[in-house]
Every structure is written in structure tokens, then in C-alpha cells.
């Protein structure tokens with residue numbers, strides 16, 4: 683595919699393009715593609731990236747192996763994503779992010795460092811999960827420092843709401859996990875509360891979880907710590923109902 687066509691497709695990031703009726707968990711800012719970004723897209727998009735399609739993903743075709751698949755939603759600049767993929771090579775990772783600069787940055791890192799167990803898509807994660815991810819097929823979800831949407835009137839934009847948590851749960855295989863970390867305490871408490879109402883999920887820790895050894899600090903974690911925010915970790919698992 684020509685680079686121009688790749689860029690055109692990368693710039694389509696949601697199904698209901700331009701319709702403001704759906705509440706979104708993100709705001710798009712700078713959408714300009716620099717010559718450097720264009721080079722990265724031309725070199726690496728076809729190998730490490732994929733596009734939205736209204737059909738179930740074939741993980742084996744995407745990764746070339748049958749390893750379990752972990753999805754990270756909102757990876758930002760993606761430095762943590764790359765590091766986790768290196769530290770836990772027994773998993774395949776799908777990174778979903780709408781932020782253009784971050785998407786291209788991680789694409790470049792994957793290509794330059796030959797990190798072979800990560801694939802990226804630039805699209806609204808809600809649409810990707812609803813249309814491309816079969817139920818019961820995912821080993822884990824990583825959601826690190828989701829936008830807190832601090833003002834009360836913006837809380838409806840929060841990614842982690844009851845409906846989304848249920849959607850994540852339906853995509854998990856039995857025993858699969860959801861791992862969220864945030865520096866926004868009230869959001870963390872809210873997610874704990876929502877998750878306690880979700881029958882498809884259990885919280886093995888009964889409250890906040892201890893940190894895992896394999897997660898390096900993210901950009902937004904650093905910012906939160908500079909403001910002396912507490913870092914709260916939430917680890918939920920798919921309930922074995924049957």
C-alpha cells in the first residue's frame with residue numbers, strides 16, 4: 683500500500699466519524715503528520731499495524747503464533763507497552779490508541795527495536811472491542827492512567843464505566859484479567875465499586891492490588907507522582923461462572 687493511502691486509513695479512527703452524539707473518552711488534538719512520522723508509517727505500518735475492519739481478528743494470522751493475547755487500551759507514547767512486551771514475551775500484545783503522535787512513536791520503536799509480539803491499531807477502542815474481538819478470547823487488558831475527566835460534568839466521558847467494564851469482561855477468557863492503574867483516587871474508588879456490581883468479574887484482592895513486578899513507570903504515572911497523587915492498582919479476573 684502507498685504511504686499516502688496508509689495515512690488516509692490511519693486518520694479514520696472511529697465508525698461514527700464526525701457525529702458528536704456519541705460520548706467519547708478522548709479528545710483529538712494535533713493531527714499533523716510530520717515527514718519523520720510519514721517515514722515511520724511507510725516503513726512499519728504494514729508489519730506492525732493493522733486497520734479497523736468489521737470482522738473478527740485472526741490472532742494467529744496477525745502474530746504468526748498462537749500465544750495468548752493481551753490488549754492495552756490508551757498506551758499514550760507506548761514506552762511502557764514496549765517494555766512490558768519485552769519483559770513478558772510469552773504474550774502477544776495489541777495496543778489501541780487514538781493519539782497520533784503516540785501511535786507513530788510506538789510504531790517506530792517496534793520497528794527500530796524489532797519487538798515482534800506487539801501490533802497496533804489507531805481507532806476508538808470501544809469500536810475495536812465491539813467489532814473485532816471475539817468473546818472469551820483475551821488473556822488480559824491493560825489500562826494505565828486512563829484520562830480521569832476530573833470535572834463532575836465530564837465523568838460520563840470516563841472510559842471505565844459499567845458498560846465498558848462489562849464489555850471487557852465478556853472479551854476475557856476464563857481466568858483472564860483486567861489490570862488498571864490510576865493516580866486519580868476517586869476514579870479508582872469508582873472502578874472498584876462498579877466492578878463489585880459486575881457478575882462476570884471477581885477481585886482476588888478484595889480492594890486495591892499490590893503492584894506487579896513487570897510494569898515500568900508510565901509517562902502519566904510520572905506526572906501524577908510529581909503532583910504527589912497516590913498510585914492505585916486494580917486487578918480483576920473473569921469469574922468462572924460455569
Ligand SMILES: C[S@@+](CC[C@H](N)C(=O)[O-])C[C@H]1O[C@@H](n2cnc3c(N)ncnc32)[C@H](O)[C@@H]1O
Pocket residue numbers: 707708755756757758759778779780781784805806807808825826827828829830841900901902903
Ligand atoms: C492519560 S493518557 C495515558 C497514556 C499512558 N497509558 C500513560 O500512562 O502514560 C490516556 C490515553 O488514552 C487514550 N484513549 C482514551 N480513550 C480512548 C479510546 N476510546 N480508544 C483509544 N484510546 C483512547 C488517549 O488518547 C490517551 O492517550
